Amino acid sequence: MNKLTVSSSPHILSGDSTRSIMGSVLLALSPTLLAAAILYGLRAVLLCGVCVGASVLTEHIWCLAAKKPSSVWDLSAAVTGVILSFNLPASLPLWQAVVGSVFAIAVVKQLFGGLGCNFLNPALAARVMMNISFTGSMTAYSFPADAASTATPMAELGELGAKDFLPLLVGYHGGVMGETCALTLLLGGAYLVFKGVIKPHIPLAFIGSTLLFSWLFGSPNALLSIFAGGLMLGAIFMATDYVTSPYSDLGKIVYGLGAGLLTSLIRIYSNSSEGVSFALLIMNLVVPYINDFTRRRPFGEVSAR
């Protein structure tokens, strides 16, 4: 017997939940964590654990204090913790990691209303806060066991050649713990695109435009520069955050282009060698405007006189 179901829209439901999406992101992040453990030792895993623990605990305590149901099990706080730890050098003092995690969850996320209401990516804002507050320990990059502990690839870009491509790809150089291994980051990104968790528009527009603008602005080594610094991590895992990126495909491309332009401008013309985090932070702020300008017009719309 056919049963007629009467309900309001939406009528087509996917099986996705916040938890399943965040779970996929965590899975996509795990190869990079493994790479960080191999490159920088168990200290990297400890730092990641501290960040995740502090983030989740902060989220839980906040929900208790605000008398809300605990949102710990949607895993978004855990994802924030992992991504934040990827932005930190493996040698960072643990108390600083805790301060950053608490800042990310309590100030950037929960004060504005929790998941979906934050206008900045929590991990990104926490990274910038920590960069300004703890400049010394945040730029004390760790190096793989027997790699030459000289400058990071971003700082000596002009001296790189084709032979340096492989070390850049596997992350055999100094940097923060989760940004160096481009190979596992790309692997994680491919998995997320394959699972349909993220659309490829933002990463492609971001990385492509960074390559283009770096070349146009006369970067000494534009092609290798997209594998160096935080670009892969930023483009694949931070720029694609649902809450702080535009809705429409056109909007996503505009967002990626803007981030790429700002990144290459900061990398080439400012006195700091890395610009991904500030570029993304600025683009986070203009997302509402991008959404307004790229809103899909209703079919048959007549312009108001």
Place this chain on the structure above:
Amino acid sequence: MLNKLRIIGNGLVNENPVLRLVLGTCPTLAISVTVSGAVGMGLAATFVLICSGMVISSLRNVIPDKVRIPCFITVIAGFVTVVMMVVEAFLPALYDSLGIYLPLIVVNCIILGRAEMFASKNPVLDSALDGLGMGLGFTAVLFLMASFREIVGAGTWFGIRLIPEGYQIGIMTMTPGGFFTFGMAMAALTAVMARRGRKLRLQAECGSCGGCAGCPGCGGAEDKEEEK
């Protein structure tokens, strides 16, 4: 007597110049880095508030309405000059740390705002008490914000080291930390007031109280906007 006390208390909490009227934001953000500077700034502004309030109040029937703002500014500038000279002579360290913000008390919105909203409409004693209350409210907010920013950001309080070197969150002594502390303080006071059922009076409700002497905030909304 109770009425007079209420005038003082008004400036401390209910119409706190910084956190409720949102006046004097610029010196608040700039000076709340060190506690000693904050207290010095607060007391200097309190002195100017009380003195200029009394003078403007006693001249309120003499000053022509059309040129009242230049008249107020002249009186305020006179007292600021007195404060500047005294501080420079007796507290040179404070004078150096306050820098340009000391002469800028002349254009501090709190002082002009109170002259316009209160002193020009009320008797001398009430104006002095209003100046005292507003000045203490300003000083209290500066003191609390500076304590937080100095302890967390620099690890010291009045220059005394409380937290060992290397355990500071440097951003708190910078401009973003100032805005953050300011927002937190404002949110905290608003939350406390809301819990006690005393929401800030909106302009739409103005006049419903009958416009008694203890009601200086009404009709000042446009002035507040342009004086920011």
